[in-house]
Amino acid sequence: MPELVAPTVRLQAAWLEAHAEWGPGQHEDGFGLGPSDEVGTPVGFAAWVARLTGEVDLAEATDTGAAGCTYRWIVERDRVLGGIALRHGDSDYVRWAGHLGYGIRPSARRRGLATWAVSRMLDEARMRGMDRLLVVCAVDNVASARTIERCGGALEDTTSGPVRRYWIEP
Template sequence: MPELILPTTRLHAAFLECRDDWGPGEHEDGFGLAADDDVDSPDGFAAWVHDRTRLVHPIGSPCPAEKHGSPRWIVDNGQVLGGIALRHILDDDIGQIGYGIRPSARRRGLAGWALGEMLKEARDGLGWDRVLIPCLADNVASARTIERNGGVLEGIRDTERGPVRRYWITLVR
């Protein structure tokens, strides 16, 4: 059974397997991984995990502006299958939720399940009424996942990453 967990150094090898599943140069939403991040060395990985988790917002408590989000890894049986992040400040370009599932774990419903869990956190933990979730315009699987979770297409915008679909999801109480 999959679970959402905070990033942890305990799963260093499993994280590297997940990253390698995407191949070189691919950095998926949900992990906050940049091309110049050192996640290969134990010290570099520990620093990267610390940076991801040092400002994590505890569910149900007020969210000061400096608290940047709720990163989670999608884990099953010690394998890192993907990542999802709920950003606590609206960024009009990247939205409030980003996620990615490693290629070998796709088509299992993991993205939809994880997105549903983060939508509950946004509604119940943060008290939000709606969230913005963009995806690349040609990412049909992600668009379907967002739509199945209640996403309503606002439109398509040109961005540095290319055309992006912008979806709003109303969080029903």
């Protein structure tokens, strides 16, 4: 059974394995990986996890985008299957990327994990008093659109460039 866990250095090897499956880059939405994050070393990985979990100075976290965000990893038997981020507030970044971002590693897709994780994060949003969440996906990302719709997403439009914009009331 999968679980949502806060990012932890204990899962560095498992996270690196998932990251390698995606290939190089920072494209796994939900992990909060930035261009300057160095995750290949224990020290760099620990610094990144500290940023994600809010164990760093708030000003630094704001500059790197970690402030105002709850990150969780989707883990099953110490294997990182994906990540999900609940972005708080109404910043320019949230208006562009949405309140929720998630990604499932290729080998773990088609199991309903994204729908399961989004549902759990909607509970978190509700507890935080968030009453309306923007969720976006690429127009051609049919799997993500289905996930969002299964979780109650109402399509706003597809005229905002190459993305679909949905609203979910948790």
